[in-house]
Amino acid sequence: MINVGVVGASGYTGLELVKILLNHPQFVLKYLATTTGDTVIEALHPSLQDVLTYPVEKASVEAVIEHCELVFLALPHKASMGFAKDLIEKGVKVVDLSADYRLELDTYEKNYCEHEDKEHLDESVYALIEYYREDLKKARLAAGPGCYPTATLLGILPFIPYIDTSTPLFVDAKSGVSGAGKKLSQTSHFVNINDNIFAYNPLKHRHGPEIAEKIEKVHGAKMNVNFVPHLIPATRGELVSVYATLKEDIDPIEVLKKHYENDVFIRIREKPVDIKSTAGTHFCDIFAAKNGNALFVSSAIDNLLRGASSQALVAANLMCGLPEGMGVPTVAYMP
Numbered sequence: 186m187i188n189v190g191v192v193g194a195s196g197y198t199g200l201e202l203v204k205i206l207l208n209h210p211q212f213v214l215k216y217l218a219t220t221t222g223d224t225v226i227e228a229l230h231p232s233l234q235d236v237l238t239y240p241v242e243k244a245s246v247e248a249v250i251e252h253c254e255l256v257f258l259a260l261p262h263k264a265s266m267g268f269a270k271d272l273i274e275k276g277v278k279v280v281d282l283s284a285d286y287r288l289e290l291d292t293y294e295k296n297y298c299e300h301e302d303k304e305h306l307d308e309s310v311y312a313l314i315e316y317y318r319e320d321l322k323k324a325r326l327a328a329g330p331g332c333y334p335t336a337t338l339l340g341i342l343p344f345i346p347y348i349d350t351s352t353p354l355f356v357d358a359k360s361g362v363s364g365a366g367k368k369l370s371q372t373s374h375f376v377n378i379n380d381n382i383f384a385y386n387p388l389k390h391r392h393g394p395e396i397a398e399k400i401e402k403v404h405g406a407k408m409n410v411n412f413v414p415h416l417i418p419a420t421r422g423e424l425v426s427v428y429a430t431l432k433e434d435i436d437p438i439e440v441l442k443k444h445y446e447n448d449v450f451i452r453i454r455e456k457p458v459d460i461k462s463t464a465g466t467h468f469c470d471i472f473a474a475k476n477g478n479a480l481f482v483s484s485a486i487d488n489l490l491r492g493a494s495s496q497a498l499v500a501a502n503l504m505c506g507l508p509e510g511m512g513v514p515t516v517a518y519m520p
Contacts, residue, residue: 187505190216190252192244192268193259195229196367198282201494202257203230207237209512212501216252218244220264246271253277255501262297269326270302278504279326280312280497284391286328287311292398296391312500313338314509315448316403327500330399332492333358333392333414336425338399339451339469340484343444344437348429348480350406355428356396358412361419361460364488378418387413422460423488429480437473437480449510450491458485465518467495490514
């Protein structure tokens with residue numbers, strides 16, 4: 186058995202991690218923490234009453250080292266790197282769900298802030314499972330991708346060899362309100378989002394550079410990525426549509442099937458995908474079609490799971506020598 190902890194247990198991704206870890210065959214939950222502590226998990230998340238009673242401490246590097254072999258950091262950017270660097274040096278494996286270790290230094294500092302742990306940034310492994318599986322097996326620091334980049338990259342990466350990379354890539358992305366986090370804001374206020382849909386930070390969102398950077402990392406292709414996220418009146422789920430220009434004739438569905446033939450958590454759909462079919466699961470559903478040289482790729486994920494917590498769990502499985510799918514949720518919240 187492997188002792189693990191969650192730092193940042195008060196948020197939605199922290200809750201999802203706790204729920205997954207409760208039924209994991211090999212991971213034993215030994216530590217829960219927030220920046221303030223002094224509470225219990227069922228007070229933070231009343232849905233866990235009579236399911237789990239566990240103290241939530243104020244986050245401490247020393248306590249993590251004492252109790253955990255691996256820890257999940259479900260913290261905001263900047264907070265994670267200040268915490269992770271000491272843990273890594275003490276031999277604790279870290280899976281970070283923030284942006285702090287998922288980007289190259291220049292990309293991170295241009296879009297976030299000055300990086301405080303340049304030493305370990307170079308050894309982090311981007312936890313997009315299907316593309317970095319073997320690297321994760323040797324890693325002591327995994328960096329969870331953003332939810333939008335996860336859905337976008339899983340959809341478009343198989344097609345990069347077949348598209349004209351000199352033409353712009355357009356990404357139309359839509360997410361449920363849980364993607365905005367637990368903190369209240371005018372944008373996510375019920376009166377604003379109910380019966381409504383709108384774009385936010387169009388063409389300027391931080392996930393645009395992340396998508397472009399990873400396309401270049403995987404395929405060596407520099408692309409002009411035009412990323413437009415939208416908020417929709419749903420609690421969870423994410424639908425991403427990508428538009429590109431083909432440079433050769435292909436069968437898009439056959440490209441996807443061949444590319445992901447050994448990846449059990451990628452489901453290739455013959456019809457356009459929807460968010461409900463992936464809600465509550467680690468699956469990514471992908472559909473693609475073309476009209477002449479115009480390519481349409483659409484992917485759906487649960488933004489809190491495949492876009493965050495279950496992807497972090499799979500990274501932890503691989504880092505600890507466990508089967509990739511161990512403890513992964515697969516049954517959708519339907520209807």
